[in-house]
Amino acid sequence: MLAEIITIGDEILIGQIVDTNSAWMAQQLNEVGLKIKQITSVSDDEDHILKALDEARERADVIFLTGGLGPTKDDITKKTLCRYFDSKLILNEEALQKVKAIFEKYKRPLLDVNIKQAEVPDNCTVLLNQYGTAPGMWFEKDNKIFISMPGVPFEMKAMMSNTVIPKLKAQVSFPAIIHETIMTAGIGESFLAKEIEEIEDALPSYIKLAYLPKLGQVRLRLSASSTNGEELRAEMLEIKSKLIAKVKQFVIATEDISMEEAILRKLTQRNQTLATAESCTGGYVAHLLTAIPGSSQAYAGGAVSYSYALKEIMLGVKEETLAQHGAVSEETVKEMAQGALDTYQTDYAIACSGIAGPGGGTPDKPVGTVWIAVASRSEMICKRFSFSDQRMQNIERTAVSAFFMLYKMMK
Amino acid sequence: MLAEIITIGDEILIGQIVDTNSAWMAQQLNEVGLKIKQITSVSDDEDHILKALDEARERADVIFLTGGLGPTKDDITKKTLCRYFDSKLILNEEALQKVKAIFEKYKRPLLDVNIKQAEVPDNCTVLLNQYGTAPGMWFEKDNKIFISMPGVPFEMKAMMSNTVIPKLKAQVSFPAIIHETIMTAGIGESFLAKEIEEIEDALPSYIKLAYLPKLGQVRLRLSASSTNGEELRAEMLEIKSKLIAKVKQFVIATEDISMEEAILRKLTQRNQTLATAESCTGGYVAHLLTAIPGSSQAYAGGAVSYSYALKEIMLGVKEETLAQHGAVSEETVKEMAQGALDTYQTDYAIACSGIAGPGGGTPDKPVGTVWIAVASRSEMICKRFSFSDQRMQNIERTAVSAFFMLYKMMK
Numbered sequence: 148m149l150a151e152i153i154t155i156g157d158e159i160l161i162g163q164i165v166d167t168n169s170a171w172m173a174q175q176l177n178e179v180g181l182k183i184k185q186i187t188s189v190s191d192d193e194d195h196i197l198k199a200l201d202e203a204r205e206r207a208d209v210i211f212l213t214g215g216l217g218p219t220k221d222d223i224t225k226k227t228l229c230r231y232f233d234s235k236l237i238l239n240e241e242a243l244q245k246v247k248a249i250f251e252k253y254k255r256p257l258l259d260v261n262i263k264q265a266e267v268p269d270n271c272t273v274l275l276n277q278y279g280t281a282p283g284m285w286f287e288k289d290n291k292i293f294i295s296m297p298g299v300p301f302e303m304k305a306m307m308s309n310t311v312i313p314k315l316k317a318q319v320s321f322p323a324i325i326h327e328t329i330m331t332a333g334i335g336e337s338f339l340a341k342e343i344e345e346i347e348d349a350l351p352s353y354i355k356l357a358y359l360p361k362l363g364q365v366r367l368r369l370s371a372s373s374t375n376g377e378e379l380r381a382e383m384l385e386i387k388s389k390l391i392a393k394v395k396q397f398v399i400a401t402e403d404i405s406m407e408e409a410i411l412r413k414l415t416q417r418n419q420t421l422a423t424a425e426s427c428t429g430g431y432v433a434h435l436l437t438a439i440p441g442s443s444q445a446y447a448g449g450a451v452s453y454s455y456a457l458k459e460i461m462l463g464v465k466e467e468t469l470a471q472h473g474a475v476s477e478e479t480v481k482e483m484a485q486g487a488l489d490t491y492q493t494d495y496a497i498a499c500s501g502i503a504g505p506g507g508g509t510p511d512k513p514v515g516t517v518w519i520a521v522a523s524r525s526e527m528i529c530k531r532f533s534f535s536d537q538r539m540q541n542i543e544r545t546a547v548s549a550f551f552m553l554y555k556m557m558k
Numbered sequence: 559m560l561a562e563i564i565t566i567g568d569e570i571l572i573g574q575i576v577d578t579n580s581a582w583m584a585q586q587l588n589e590v591g592l593k594i595k596q597i598t599s600v601s602d603d604e605d606h607i608l609k610a611l612d613e614a615r616e617r618a619d620v621i622f623l624t625g626g627l628g629p630t631k632d633d634i635t636k637k638t639l640c641r642y643f644d645s646k647l648i649l650n651e652e653a654l655q656k657v658k659a660i661f662e663k664y665k666r667p668l669l670d671v672n673i674k675q676a677e678v679p680d681n682c683t684v685l686l687n688q689y690g691t692a693p694g695m696w697f698e699k700d701n702k703i704f705i706s707m708p709g710v711p712f713e714m715k716a717m718m719s720n721t722v723i724p725k726l727k728a729q730v731s732f733p734a735i736i737h738e739t740i741m742t743a744g745i746g747e748s749f750l751a752k753e754i755e756e757i758e759d760a761l762p763s764y765i766k767l768a769y770l771p772k773l774g775q776v777r778l779r780l781s782a783s784s785t786n787g788e789e790l791r792a793e794m795l796e797i798k799s800k801l802i803a804k805v806k807q808f809v810i811a812t813e814d815i816s817m818e819e820a821i822l823r824k825l826t827q828r829n830q831t832l833a834t835a836e837s838c839t840g841g842y843v844a845h846l847l848t849a850i851p852g853s854s855q856a857y858a859g860g861a862v863s864y865s866y867a868l869k870e871i872m873l874g875v876k877e878e879t880l881a882q883h884g885a886v887s888e889e890t891v892k893e894m895a896q897g898a899l900d901t902y903q904t905d906y907a908i909a910c911s912g913i914a915g916p917g918g919g920t921p922d923k924p925v926g927t928v929w930i931a932v933a934s935r936s937e938m939i940c941k942r943f944s945f946s947d948q949r950m951q952n953i954e955r956t957a958v959s960a961f962f963m964l965y966k967m968m969k
Contacts, residue, residue: 157768157781158768158770158779159584159597160584160594160596161584161737161781162580162582162583162585162586162588163581163585163770163777163779163814164770165577165578166576166597167576169577170570170573170574170577172573173570173573183571183572184571184601185571185598185599185601185610186571186598187596187598187599188596188598190596191768195595202613217771218747219747219748219751221766221767221769253746255746258749260748261748278946299771300951301951326572336628336630337629337630338669340629340630340631340671341671355632358628358630359569359574359575360628360710366574370568370572403574423841425841429844429845429848429853430834430836430841430842430844430845430862431845431848432841433845433862434842434844436840436841437839437840437841437864437914438840438842438949438950440915440917441917442864443865443918446840446864447865447867448862448863448864448872449862450859450861450862450872451834451841451848451860451861451862452859453844453853453854453857453858454854454858456858456902456903457859460901461859461872490871491867491868491871504851506851535712537712537715538849540712542849
């Protein structure tokens with residue numbers, strides 16, 4: 148059983164938005180055992196959408212569409228689906244009630260275009276939209292299922308989780324797709340490959356191994372699809388154990404979680420706390436930590452000490468240190484880490500200071516120069532890095548490197 | 559002249575990574591006048607890649623591929639391209655030097671698989687990789703151009719900017735694709751549509767208007783493609799002026815920039831500064847600000863006061879206030895804003911405190927309850943919001959709402 152995702156919208160094709168919906172949908176669908184064959188982004192153009200539908204139904208059994216359901220004139224998905232399935236639009240009373248409720252909640256007058264959003268093709272099953280005005284639509288034709296959902300991420304997500312996936316599960320029986328993930332850090336893709344070469348070469352044909360590199364980390368992912376889920380899982384876990392044993396010192400986690408999540412779990416287990424003192428990362432380290440539910444159990448908070456003054460006020464960095472060595476220096480970043488530990492009374496602290504760019508570089512300290520300090524009550528590690536000339540990349544790399552330093556210290 | 563993007567990698571189809579490359583490439587290509595017809599994500603599977611290449615060449619003149627060029631066994635793009643273009647692999651001396659240089663820089667021994675990365679099809683033009691080991695490849699066949707690049711974002715970006723786009727410009731003459739964007743906030747998509755109905759209905763057929771909604775903001779984008787760039791631009795600007803005049807009170811910016819960038823520009827122009835005091839957003843507001851180059855001119859920094867203790871230590875929130883009203887309250891968030899203003903000595907401060915979820919909700923203050931305060935030296939505005947049950951959405955909405963409150967105060 149295969150699925151495809153078609154995302155509709157000119158804004159994707161001119162790069163004005165990043166399509167995050169597809170990845171989320173693919174994750175959810177893989178979990179229930181529906182494999183995605185292809186993801187296609189097309190424009191708000193009737194012929195193009197029709198062509199994409201024809202091509203997708205050749206390859207897949209279930210076709211998901213997102214986008215193009217808004218109230219404005221550039222949204223043509225519903226009209227196009229009417230043509231594709233030879234339907235007429237009829238007003239759906241339940242959908243209309245949802246639209247009315249939303250407009251009442253925000254105390255806004257109901258416009259004709261909003262009422263029109265409650266019109267649906269007469270030969271589809273309506274999928275009510277919990278958070279928005281555009282209902283989803285479920286069509287079946289020639290043993291294929293077509294599901295059209297709004298492009299607004301949280302509306303689509305609620306519709307998928309609460310309506311679409313339960314309905315799919317009730318209607319279709321899925322084979323098991325199994326993934327097992329090992330997170331590594333501190334070793335490059337090709338070195339990792341060399342370390343585990345023998346295990347990889349001995350893999351049975353139905354188990355695939357993928358290397359997923361991402362800024363200083365490489366995820367190893369085993370995957371397979373089978374109707375015999377239990378036996379396959381046992382075999383996968385055995386291979387996974389061998390892989391872990393082989394590259395033990397680089398393993399950060401044995402499931403698909405981020406390094407920061409692994410850190411937070413360890414801290415929570417140990418009943419310990421962490422604070423951050425950020426300059427060049429400007430809150431990104433804190434954001435990665437606090438994006439994880441329950442992070443408040445171990446993460447106390449921290450300073451975004453972007454200016455010189457705030458390094459002194461928030462973290463007690465000495466004026467002389469800044470004057471003598473500058474903000475991007477071993478001395479400053481150590482005082483930042485110590486200041487965070489002392490002021491915020493935590494067990495661990497991360498501090499970073501660097502030149503993210505594009506401006507601010509000097510011959511001595513070019514853009515990409517970053518100092519990171521990680522401290523516990525008994526230990527302080529400090530390192531200088533030379534990253535790139537790209538601002539966001541420098542911010543991300545600093546965060547990953549800081550987490551890796553902390554992870555190693557906690558080990 | 560049309561282009562297509564094919565992104566290759568199982569990790570995209572199981573949703574393990576979000577494809578951010580396509581949006582960036584689409585942006586760059588649109589700027590030089592190359593319109594993207596379709597974006598397709600396919601698996602690391604030879605037949606699937608070959609089929610995607612065949613389909614893309616039917617629709618487009620230039621086909622971009624990213625991904626599948628790594629040193630490990632699951633990367634099969636190069637092998638597949640060899641088959642598609644009937645080529646043999648030969649070692650490229652320049653590419654080998656690049657590989658060697660990278661391994662020397664990181665003081666790592668060169669493996670056979672790394673040397674193999676310098677092998678390229680004998681009938682392609684090699685695109686050297688500034689930051690990584692996998693060279694890009696440029697093929698031409700039957701008047702179509704095929705460009706294969708690595709999937710690692712910063713390697714691909716450097717290759718596009720420094721090699722691919724200059725080479726395309728030298729070889730092909732492009733029509734002008736023109737976009738004009740107006741950023742609005744505080745008005746829904748359908749209300750905006752109603753306000754500008756007359757202007758939209760009178761648009762000439764060759765100018766398209768799109769509504770791009772995104773969490774509390776709607777971007778209006780005019781676009782057109784023509785060989786007569788100058789005349790078209792004048793016409794577009796006239797329409798843009800009319801649109802701006804019509805919805806003046808909701809316009810945040812008259813170009814495609816984020817609300818936080820508009821705020822930072824205004825602050826910098828006025829020589830004013832901003833501090834943040836974040837609880838539920840956990841550094842996300844600071845991150846959005848500091849992601850913008852030059853933000854240090856106006857953004858001083860701030861507190862991520864996640865715990866009760868840090869609200870007191872960092873911002874001087876009174877213990878009684880927290881005990882009496884809780885962290886998520888008008889009283890606390892006002893003290894946080896005032897504390898940030900006073901302690902960090904800035905002209906403006908943003909403070910937010912709320913229950914991001916999924917845990918921590920109470921009947922009185924369910925998940926999604928957020929208080930935001932925005933303060934200047936002479937004014938304080940405070941508002942309660944009821945967002946959703948989704949953690950990341952609550953964090954993002956809080957940030958956008960805070961920026962909008964600040965923007966209005968600065969106006």
